[in-house]
Amino acid sequence: MILTLLTLAFAAVFFVWGRLRADIVALIALLALVLGGVITVPEALSGFSNSIVVMMVGLFIVGGAIFNTGLAKIIGAKLLLLGGSSPLRLFLLVMGATAFIGAFVSNTGTVALMLPIVVSMAAGSGISASRFLMPLAFASSMGGMMTLIGTPPNLIIAEVWEEAGNAPLTFFTFLPGGLICVAAGTLLLIPLSKWFLNRRHKDSDTRRQGTKSLTELVEEYNLSTGIFSVSVPDNSTLAGKSIAEANLRADYGVDVLEVRRADRHHKILKKIAQYAPKPTTVIHGGDSIYLRGDLPDVERFVSTYGLELVSDGAQLNDFYDIGLAEIVVMPNSPIQRKTIADIGFRRRYGVNVIAIRRKNTYLTADLAEIRLHEGDVLLVQGSWEAIGGLNSDQSTWVVLGQPLAEAAKVTLDYKAPLAALIMTAMIVALIFEFVPPVIAVLCAAILTILCGCFRNVEDAYKNINWESVILIAAMMPMSFALEKTGISEMVSSTLVGSLGSLGPLPVLAGIYLTTSVMTLFISNTATAVLLAPIALQSASALGVSALPFLFAVTFGASLCFASPFSTPPNALVMPAGQYVFSDYLKVGLPWQLILGAIMVIVLPLLFPF
Numbered sequence: 001m002i003l004t005l006l007t008l009a010f011a012a013v014f015f016v017w018g019r020l021r022a023d024i025v026a027l028i029a030l031l032a033l034v035l036g037g038v039i040t041v042p043e044a045l046s047g048f049s050n051s052i053v054v055m056m057v058g059l060f061i062v063g064g065a066i067f068n069t070g071l072a073k074i075i076g077a078k079l080l081l082l083g084g085s086s087p088l089r090l091f092l093l094v095m096g097a098t099a100f101i102g103a104f105v106s107n108t109g110t111v112a113l114m115l116p117i118v119v120s121m122a123a124g125s126g127i128s129a130s131r132f133l134m135p136l137a138f139a140s141s142m143g144g145m146m147t148l149i150g151t152p153p154n155l156i157i158a159e160v161w162e163e164a165g166n167a168p169l170t171f172f173t174f175l176p177g178g179l180i181c182v183a184a185g186t187l188l189l190i191p192l193s194k195w196f197l198n199r200r201h202k203d204s205d206t207r208r209q210g211t212k213s214l215t216e217l218v219e220e221y222n223l224s225t226g227i228f229s230v231s232v233p234d235n236s237t238l239a240g241k242s243i244a245e246a247n248l249r250a251d252y253g254v255d256v257l258e259v260r261r262a263d264r265h266h267k268i269l270k271k272i273a274q275y276a277p278k279p280t281t282v283i284h285g286g287d288s289i290y291l292r293g294d295l296p297d298v299e300r301f302v303s304t305y306g307l308e309l310v311s312d313g314a315q316l317n318d319f320y321d322i323g324l325a326e327i328v329v330m331p332n333s334p335i336q337r338k339t340i341a342d343i344g345f346r347r348r349y350g351v352n353v354i355a356i357r358r359k360n361t362y363l364t365a366d367l368a369e370i371r372l373h374e375g376d377v378l379l380v381q382g383s384w385e386a387i388g389g390l391n392s393d394q395s396t397w398v399v400l401g402q403p404l405a406e407a408a409k410v411t412l413d414y415k416a417p418l419a420a421l422i423m424t425a426m427i428v429a430l431i432f433e434f435v436p437p438v439i440a441v442l443c444a445a446i447l448t449i450l451c452g453c454f455r456n457v458e459d460a461y462k463n464i465n466w467e468s469v470i471l472i473a474a475m476m477p478m479s480f481a482l483e484k485t486g487i488s489e490m491v492s493s494t495l496v497g498s499l500g501s502l503g504p505l506p507v508l509a510g511i512y513l514t515t516s517v518m519t520l521f522i523s524n525t526a527t528a529v530l531l532a533p534i535a536l537q538s539a540s541a542l543g544v545s546a547l548p549f550l551f552a553v554t555f556g557a558s559l560c561f562a563s564p565f566s567t568p569p570n571a572l573v574m575p576a577g578q579y580v581f582s583d584y585l586k587v588g589l590p591w592q593l594i595l596g597a598i599m600v601i602v603l604p605l606l607f608p609f
Contacts, residue, residue: 001486001487003033003036003038004033004038004481004482004485004487007033007036007038007481008029008478008521010028010029010032011025011026011029011521012521021467022471022574022581023466023467023470023471023474026474027470027474029474029475029478030474030477031044033477033478033481038481038485039477039480039481039484043477043480044477045477046476046477046480047472047473047474047476047477048473050473050476051437051438053476054438055437055441055442056108056468056469056472057445057464057469058438058442058444059108059441059445060463060464060465061460061461061463061464062422062423062441062444062445062448063116063463064116064448064454064459064460064462065419065453066116066117066419066423067116067119067463068415068453068459068463069416069419069453070416071416071423074416075117075121079094079097079121087125087127087131088190090121091135091190092186094118094121094135094136095135095136095139095182095186095189096186097114098110098111098114098136098139098143099139099140099143099146099182099186101140101143101427102139102140102141102143102146102150103144103146103147103150103178104150104427104430107137107140107143107150107151107558107568107569108140108569108572110140110143110569111137111568111569111573114136114140115133115136115572115573118132118133118136119133129577130577130578130579131194133573133579134193134573134577134579134584134587134588135189135193136569136573137561137567137570137572137573138185138569138588139182139185141558141559141560142178142182142185142559143178143182144178145174145177145178145181145554145555145558145559146174146175146178146182147172147174147175147178148169148171148172148173148174150174150178151554152528153524153525153527153528153553153554153557153558154174154554156525156528156529156532156554157169157532157550157554160550161536161546161547164546174551176606177599177602177603177606180599180602181555181559181595184595185559188594188595189587189591192586192587192590192591193587217326217379220362221354221355221362221364221379227290227292228290228291228292228295228298228309229288229289229290229291229309230289230290230291230298230302230307230310231287231289231307231308231310232283232284232285232286232287232288232289232305233285233306234285234286235306236285236305236306237305237306238283238305238306239283239284239285240283240284241282241283242282242283243256243277243279243280243281243283244280246283246305252293252297252298252300252301252304253293253294253297254292254293254294254298254301255291255292255293256277256290257277257291257352257381258277258289258290258381259277259281259288259289259290260289260290261286261287261288277346277352278346278350279346279347288310292354292364322381322382323381323382323383323384323387324379324380324387325379325380325390325399325400326357326377326378326380326399326400327377327378327380327397327400328375328376328377328397328400329372329373329374329375329376329377329396329397330374330396330398331374332374333374333396333397335372335396335397336372336373336374337373338371338372339368339369339370339371340353340367340370341368343372345380349382349386350383350386350389351381351386351387352380352381352382353367353378353379353380354367354379354380354381355367355379356372356377356378356379357376357379358373358375358376359375378397387399415452418453419448422444422447422451423444426440426443426444429443445460448460465572468568468572468574471564471571472568475521478521482521483530498510503542504539504542504604504609505600505604507538507542507549508548508549508552508600508603508604511534511535511538511552511553511556512553512555512556512596512599512600513596514531514556515527515528515531515552515553515556515557516556516557516559516560516592516596518531519557519566519567520562520563520566521566524557524558524560524566524567527553527556527557528553528554528557531553532550532553535552536549542609544609545607547607548603548604548607551603551606551607552599552603555603556596559592559595559596559599561587561588561589561592562584562585562588562592563581563584563588564579564581564584570584570588
């Protein structure tokens with residue numbers, strides 16, 4: 001017992017201190033309990049196989065797909081349109097939408113779905129995301145109090161109530177208390193979040209000096225001038241020819257900047273591939289070719305091969321497989337005084353030079369014959385891998401920005417409808433429980449990968465926040481230690497026994513407080529399992545209805561916000577909001593105490609003793 005208490009104290013102190021990562025603290029505490037013989041190795045590792053933890057991993061991937069396909073940006077834009085520029089209106093929209101979804105989907109799933117949407121919305125409004133993310137986590141837990149399936153503690157008290165010989169609780173028995181909780185909690189969070197969260201990391205998204213977005217590069221170099229989009233019909237004589245065979249530069253004076261090919265056989269599972277032109281690149285029927293040149297030359301080329309001129313003044317604004325970057329010619333570089341043609345960028349490096357910035361002058365015509373000077377900035381286009389490879393020749397030039405990091409920001413927006421379909425199917429499966437929730441989430445995660453919502457599997461794995469996963473998995477076995485050493489039963493029985501003579505309301509308050517305190521250290525599900533039978537026995541000893549006592553257990557277990565690891569949603573938003581442990585104490589603790597007092601007063605009115 002002493003070792004368990006010391007381990008809890010160590011974890012609490014270091015969580016609050018914040019100098020050591022939360023997942024490392026949790027792992028140290030876990031190892032201490034194992035080495036001390038308090039829990040067994042299987043018990044210690046049980047958290048890593050827990051369905052909630054596995055579901056968190058899948059939800060991180062699904063959330064990444066929502067963000068990666070631009071679906072989050074689309075939904076965030078809709079919310080932003082409704083909320084306008086008012087932070088209060090946006091705050092209320094986030095709270096309302098999250099609470100509504102949380103009534104039907106697990107709070108963990110709700111946060112994973114809403115998190116990328118809210119981050120995109122915050123970026124679009126210019127408001128710090130930390131202003132919304134912690135309230136988002138809290139709203140998901142409050143919303144779960146409105147229905148039977150909203151959160152596991154609801155199911156636990158419903159089972160205990162029915163096993164005691166009472167009529168089953170209905171799906172919406174929880175709705176009155178949940179609505180009061182959501183309304184009161186939202187009103188309390190408005191000032192608390194404004195005071196303690198709004199000022200944090202306002203400049204966290206500020207772009208590093210010297211790094212330009214792809215859109216900014218397109219605008220700066222005016223890439224809509226002299227760019228033409230041409231479609232290749234299936235019966236065109238160009239279909240089947242390579243770029244070298246077409247001899248566009250010599251015969252027509254035009255350059256091929258990009259070849260784009262879409263899978264026309266799959267409307268839903270479609271794939272758009274972009275190719276940086278090489279001499280061996282073969283043109284297929286149905287391809288779109290982006291050309292640069294003079295309009296008469298382009299029209300002559302189109303007429304010769306039976307092509308279709310789709311757009312005069314097309315823009316290179318989609319960057320799925322190929323992108324743009326700037327490189328600066330270094331002093332004493334061996335390419336000085338050489339022409340673009342002499343260097344052979346396309347042949348040697350797999351990139352095309354599509355513009356040159358010399359001081360304040362932008363050169364886009366007849367680039368092949370321009371001799372390079374020290375300090376010239378070359379705008380190059382090619383595959384992201386080829387652009388990233390330019391970093392290996394830093395004595396010749398310097399690549400501005402981080403091309404591969406920019407590639408990671410590019411959304412596969414043509415996959416947004418597919419991501420929306422997968423997300424909707426997952427939500428339906430979670431609501432109606434066609435399959436276990438963890439299986440529904442894992443199926444959705446696998447589908448997002450197989451359907452191309454990520455460039456590759458590695459991109460999908462990068463979306464998993466392992467700190468949060470390990471934190472929750474390592475803290476879950478703490479319930480075994482508290483139960484095996486008798487700490488849980490001792491604390492609960494002592495508190496309830498000492499208040500029994502004062503009447504049902506003080507006992508109700510004691511159960512609520514005990515549940516809230518225990519949930520700071522163990523999962524809300526484990527807390528509900530331990531305290532629901534004690535609440536039932538206490539009501540029986542007092543000769544009153546057990547229903548308000550059981551509701552005190554589920555509300556106390558679910559509305560725990562003073563710690564980032566008391567519920568999975570709190571941990572999920574911690575890295576994205578760049579919160580530290582003290583943020584949860586500043587916002588969550590007073591809110592938890594005030595909301596707890598409100599619910600202790602309200603519950604006997606809704607469910608009389």
